[in-house]
Amino acid sequence: MRDAPGEVTGDPADTAGSGGGVRQARKLRTRQALLAAALRLLERQSLSSLGLREVARETGIAPAAFYRHFPDITALGVALVEESFGSLRAMVREIRVQDGDVDGMIARSVDLIAHHVHEHPAHFRFLARERHGGVEAVRTAIRAELDGFVRDLVVDLSRQPASAGWPTGEVRILAELYVNLTILTATAILDAAAGAHRDEQAILEAARMQLRLIALGRRHWRDGD
């Protein structure tokens, strides 16, 4: 530990191919190691019970070194929100480019959700847990980011012919419903993966049915019946 002060991951100075900036690259690597270690610990606990020393220990650095990257555990939590929404954004991007019939879009969207949840389970678990968790700053950050998603989705939905004549307020409510259902489905998948009571196929089928119900309701919204 004494002879390799900055060694966090195994391979020192392998990303320093581009001349200078070794210092900066090393700092960034430690920062990401901190985020990864925290995310690892957060699979079994929530942010408000996460200790600074605990994260430092899991990362392999001294407690005092934590302050070189974040002033707080809360600040680390906010950084984790941004990182997690990177995964979510990638998912939404893939979902948005779709077109075709409704049932096909629903089927592919649900598959995409399942795929991304399996690829970044910790990110989704973190967001689901801390969305209503005990740390205000993190809750606020998550809500702000989700609001951005809703706004984007409103634009998408408004373009669809099925929304012709819908006021923005109603489209927004629909978008919020979609976002909430997506999060619920993601957490259900996580619970299933953690050996819960129902298998994943049933969850995906439920998600498809719920989305189909909403699509039907949307189609008949302006009917008298």
Added chain:
Amino acid sequence: MRDAPGEVTGDPADTAGSGGGVRQARKLRTRQALLAAALRLLERQSLSSLGLREVARETGIAPAAFYRHFPDITALGVALVEESFGSLRAMVREIRVQDGDVDGMIARSVDLIAHHVHEHPAHFRFLARERHGGVEAVRTAIRAELDGFVRDLVVDLSRQPASAGWPTGEVRILAELYVNLTILTATAILDAAAGAHRDEQAILEAARMQLRLIALGRRHWRDGD
């Protein structure tokens, strides 16, 4: 503090009108004081960061006395789940006895949700927060109780003419959707009450619209279109 050892609430020995059981009544009162104190603290943090000494301090008893009632903070959390579901059950009971046209039922249900959330905000906040929180035993307890609700709701929904010919599996998915929407609405109301970005009337209107969307989808489920 020294001369009134068991005094937790202000009025000693006022419930001891029925002869014996003074000891038992006092223990129960302290237990409820513990639960109330914990619930009070949990409005600003989550269970996994709640300390035993913290709860004892807020209750007004010595830390060691905590063990006379619960072996753990986790056990207190599970007790809080049961208490909170008392409030939830009262709400569901009132919602279930309704009948009439769909729009009327939706309007009254949403009003009932808002009313009960305002009556027991801490209970709803606790359930929303710990449903995906960091303490496994509490998560499991909440899920088990929610499963009970879903089962009851399946019975109710199956009786309605709108569910004629629906397999139980599909009714169950519908019931889960309703339960999840209810929880989401409740937490949205709580956020609004905490000075968030949107006012409560908008949230209730959104809930009504979402329920109407689902009711419409349900009615046209078996159509070709």
Added chain:
DNA sequence: CGGTCCGGAGAACAGTCGTTTACCGAGTGA
């Protein structure tokens, strides 16, 4: 009445925590 039960109090235990301090040594840039 007298012994027992039991929910409290208080003190002490070893840990862990967040934070601050002083210091080190390698990367950086003139």
Added chain:
DNA sequence: TCACTCGGTAAACGACTGTTCTCCGGACCG
């Protein structure tokens, strides 16, 4: 090359934690 920057270390601080122990005094019961 040389002074400087800066991400890392070790050590120490007081505060707080969960848990255990012994003791007390009022409720309980024969």
